[in-house]
Amino acid sequence: MSSTTEVISRWSTLIEDFNMSPQDFYNEVTKAIEKRQIPNAKIERIQMKEGNFFSAKREYLSISCNKDFYFAICAAPFGTGFFVSWWLLDPPDGFLSSVFSTTAALAKGFVKPWTYYRVDAANMFQTVTHTAILEVIDQATSGKGIKSLTAEERKPIMRDFFK
Numbered sequence: 100m101s102s103t104t105e106v107i108s109r110w111s112t113l114i115e116d117f118n119m120s121p122q123d124f125y126n127e128v129t130k131a132i133e134k135r136q137i138p139n140a141k142i143e144r145i146q147m148k149e150g151n152f153f154s155a156k157r158e159y160l161s162i163s164c165n166k167d168f169y170f171a172i173c174a175a176p177f178g179t180g181f182f183v184s185w186w187l188l189d190p191p192d193g194f195l196s197s198v199f200s201t202t203a204a205l206a207k208g209f210v211k212p213w214t215y216y217r218v219d220a221a222n223m224f225q226t227v228t229h230t231a232i233l234e235v236i237d238q239a240t241s242g243k244g245i246k247s248l249t250a251e252e253r254k255p256i257m258r259d260f261f262k
Contacts, residue, residue, distance in 0.1 A: 104188050107168065107221050110229065110255040111184035114236065117245050118181055124174040124235065125160040131231035132162055137224065139165045147171065164224045166190070167217075172232065185232065187225050187255075229255055 129142050141163045146156040163169035172185045189211075211217070233253060240247070 104191055106258065107187040107189055108225055108255045108257040109184070109186050111182065112236075112248060112252055113177060114181045114183070114240060114245060114248075116179055117240055117243070118176050119174070119239055121158065121174040121176075124181075124183070124239070125158075125172070127235040127239070128160060128172060128232055131234050132228065135227050135231060137162075137164060137227055145171070162228055167211075168221055168224050170224075170228050183232065183236065185229070187221065187228075189221075225255065 125144065132140060132142060141161075143161050145159050145161045147159050149155050149157055157173065157175075160172040160174075161169055162172070167189070169188055169190060170185050171188060172183075174181070174183050176182075233248070236248065
């Protein structure tokens with residue numbers, strides 16, 4: 100993530116006593132997203148650094164919508180469980196980032212302000228994608244004696260746009 104990438108919302112869970120290959124999980128999420136026919140959705144696998152320039156990379160599933168927002172979805176075995184997370188991100192504007200650098204966030208506020216429409220668009224994209232991810236989790240774990248996610252565990256964490 101760039102320093103001017105904004106986190107709109109995030110979510111994560113650890114499914115105890117469950118394992119699945121990340122590639123299979125990403126394939127199932129891709130199918131679940133495609134059946135929802137999100138306008139202008141682009142789905143791809145991306146490599147993100149675990150840390151600095153020399154660090155290893157981890158594969159994420161990226162889903163973008165109109166170049167306004169994108170999800171970075173992580174799925175990985177962890178201990179005896181399976182970890183899933185997503186980040187709904189507002190990517191930096193290439194022009195703003197390169198020209199304004201340190202004041203990019205301020206400039207971005209003028210060019211792409213958080214209006215009710217923009218928040219609703221982010222929420223629509225988040226709701227559809229989050230529902231697809233939960234559907235994949237529910238289908239993969241049902242009938243296997245694995246505890247279902249509680250209502251609290253299913254809730255994403257949203258930032259406050261209108262402080």
